[in-house]
Amino acid sequence: MTDASLPAPGVQNAAPARPRWQVLLVRPETGTLLLLVGAIIVAANLSPFFSDLRFILESSTYYMEFGLVALVLTLVIISGEIDLSPAAMMALSACVFASLFQAGLPIGLAMVAGVATGAALGAFNGFLVVVLQLPSIIATIGTLTLFRGLSQVLAGDRSISGFPAWFMGIDWRTVGIVPYPVIGFTLAALALAVLLGMTVWGRQIYQIGVSEIAARHAGVRVRRIKFGLFVAMGVTSALAGLLTASRLASVRYDMATGGELQMVLMVMLGGTYIFGGRGGVLGTFLAAWLLVIIATGMNVANIVVTSQLVVMGLLLIGSIIATNAIYARTQR
Amino acid sequence: MTALVSARGVSKSFAGVEVLRDVDLDLAAGEVHALLGENGAGKSTFARIVAGVHRPTSGTIALGGAPVDIASPVIAQSLGITLIHQEPISFPDLSVAENLVLGRSAGGPLARVPWAAMTRDARRLMDVLGVRIDVTRPMRGLSIADQQMVEIARALASDARLIIMDEPTASLTPNEVATLFTIARRLRDEGRAIVFISHRLEEVRDLCDRVTIFRDGARVETAAIGALSDAEIIRRMIGRPHQDYMHKTGVAIGGVALKITGLTRRGAFADISFDVRHGEIVGMGGLVGAGRTDVARAIFGVEPADSGTIEIDGKPATIREPSDAIALGLAFVPEDRAVAGIFRSLSVEANITAAVPGKIAPRGFIRRAVEKTLAADAVKRLRIRLASVRQPIGELSGGNQQKAILARWLMTDPSVLILDEPTRGIDIGVKAEFYDMIGDLAAQGRAILLISSELPELLALCDRVLVMSEGRLTADIPRSEATQERIMSAAVPASAGAAA
């Protein structure tokens, strides 16, 4: 029993609202945007390639796959959970798709099966978190290992390929100069931004993240929404897996290995709060492009891919610390 | 009698609200001293200040004549002051013996843990106390009574001079209480000071030498226990009668809106039956921990009951989740506003409209204009003081936050409204506004269940007062017969035996 005489915190007279410009300035997305602009300026000075929009777009397709998943992951993290298994779900659903295709199933059906697999894997995560009430951060470490392992069981160390021409090379197909994956990513970001920012459903995701108990008291169906988010993670991961398969024209069990880092990084770099309740899709969208610029910049500057790992790791840690500091300041 | 601990002018404010006012109190070695008072009267706050959990806003505490700064529980311990919580602090995965030693052992980081000596000492302590607890077993799974014994043993091992027990008997059986008292008496006879916080007057009479009564954050009286009758103690706890609130008048009481039959949840409450009619305000009194909040949470589906039925307007209701309850026309303003009520970082308007997604977003898309209008109307109607409805609700004062939560539920146009301590931590002026609003709501034909620990509030507002004690309904008092004394004597368990 807590002290009955303890009044709830926040007993003070009505404080004036912060001026609008100040509110905008402390938004972490603003930081992401500034970083993006800065990166573009630096990169443009570094290499003439960067004046070429076409070049940036072409080199972005690799990140669009992770970016797509990171958009949904943003919602999951806002709701106060996390999913570390999406890269493994990409691999497993792609392996299911490729194995079925190889076994003679029409490719259309195989794609449907791949996406259905993603939904099932997401539902499994949802079951562990919502029904068995395991902490998602550690449960999805388990499923990450399990799903990656099952991909290996399914595909061995083979590389499955031989897909029809229409399926392959989606990253080379464009509308004007914009590759399909970029269009897909942008549309998805728009759709999710609308969903998160303008619908009741999005509002309830924030409410769950701010206070799950208060959300339940206000009649929000917390478990249903969380389960839905995990299923959405699975489906999106499966779609991203298909995109990767199309880009690489082949499927291996180690597809997108380590991708969870890139996805979490995009969400964190976009200013979403690791403890939930704050953040947005716009930040993740900007952060994905920031990563495109940084990675492409490093490629152009002949910094080897492997040492980019250092940069990614530092960025992840730096962005959580910065986001935390910003929210701690405005939390009070 | 020489004072072991002397408090002089001790006051404490939390975020500007004064909960303890200028308390002078001496605790003597060799006495068991009871602290009595209503919920929120300040007795627990005082105990926590002495034990270093809170620091006083002003005032001094002297130990054996020398002023001390009890800045933390660790310092309190080193001064020989131990607070035994109702649910004791423990490390459930460690053994009883280790829990006894932890934090007291000397030596560097790599100092060897003397298991054999530790176990031997622990056994000896248990023997001294006369309790049989296997000291090698983990704390996890130990009964509350046994955990308290371990805490007492800890206090003995560190040679505590003052042992404060905060409602230690709340979850004990009569036998356990008897054991505890035997030990407490022995500790007293050894010359230690014991502070005993309890609501059970019979226990206080049984054990204590002196009693201090708190009311509204101030010390009212300190006396030898024999000097006061039960009635006198209760009168001092409730103090002057408040008559400043107006009861609603001329409201027709209609049919039964909410009917509860045999509601039971193991470990929380048993066999609760009552009803609330349209236009009626039914109060629910009792001490903290009596199970009132649990009943409300069960009705609203936050934590459904194991058995029993709920009927709404004569129709049986199945409520598994709060969303079911809301659909049936129920509303619930929870006691713990900071955790279960507000969404701290979200805007006032989002908070106010949280329970009516259908109104602000008929087709799923939120209409900001509609939302703003609805929220602004509510703000005006309930006179919520704020700078903007787009402001995070966490920036408002407690009273205005509470008004916003009430506004949220009025949006759902509920036929049954459950209010759990709706005026806790709220300024006097705003309280009066709440009372008016509650009266108005009943006048609109809504059924209201008002859970409150403030007796004047119950007496002024309610048509009937239900009283709960230790998980059971102990009284149903009509307005004409309701007095503070009657409510209090139904709320205070006659003795520990009544619970078993």
Place this chain on the structure above:
Amino acid sequence: MIGALLARREVGLIVMIALVALVVGLIEPRFLTAETLRIVTLAIPLILVAAMGQMMVILARHVDLSIGAILGFAAIVAGMIFRDMPQLPTIVGVLAAIACGAVLGLANGLVVTTFNLPSIIVTLGTLSLYRGLVFLVSGSKQVDPQFIPRGLISMSQTSPIFGIPWIVLIAFAIALATWAFLGYTRTGRQIYAIGSNPVAAPLRSIRVTPVTLFVFTLSGALAGVAGVMYAARFGYVNPGITGVGFEFIVIAAVVVGGVSINGGVGSVLGVTLGVIFLGMVNVALPILGVSAFWQSAIYGAVILLALVVDRTVRIRGAAALTLSRGTA
């Protein structure tokens, strides 16, 4: 009494290990030979050593995902010292590796404690960061077998006693030391206390931050030891291979060994048995003709299963608590 004994994870693990040996032995008698025993014992030292570190981290209610990368970093540093400074005695490389591991572990701990961040996310970042450092430091070049000192390699071949290789003895010595540390020193018990009730720990004058830093440092140092063992056992160090995915094996071994992910519960014996169990399964798979591709899936399943068991045990424990309140 028997029930209490059976409920102990250690007993369950011994039964499971025996069961695996029996079933696999029945199907394939080749399994029950001294040779298998030798393979199993050689498969476990790295995991055992790293598991001791990870176990302490999890006991304190944290997780360290970066140990695979730390292992890689320590191994490459040792390997490069062996290769580029052959005049130095072997022990210099070994100590350098352990020191590197300790520093990287300390860095994890500093970020986690200073900013109060979830350790899984922080170490997900350092996992990438440290792996990147491995590539940077090594110039992405493998340290080839001919540069690894013979003395070191012979550690996994020669034996001072009963034909048990040095490397195995060292691993068990470390496990023994961990057992003594966790069970019999003040800091060891404080690690349990912090994991068991982090809020109450400061109330019992436990200094949570230094202990947490120490635990992360030790975990890093032990991953460093495992890095040296890697060089001794496999005879080469490859920046892109050494230690990759190692963290999941170790976490699986720790949780299957009965360490609660909520901290405060777990024994060195349990974790050791968990490591042996996983080692047995690994050796049994190819003998049974099951593809080695199942390994990772089994680790994942084992982690999830252990989490579910842990949760069930805790719910039961809580139920017992409320029950005893009413009936005591």
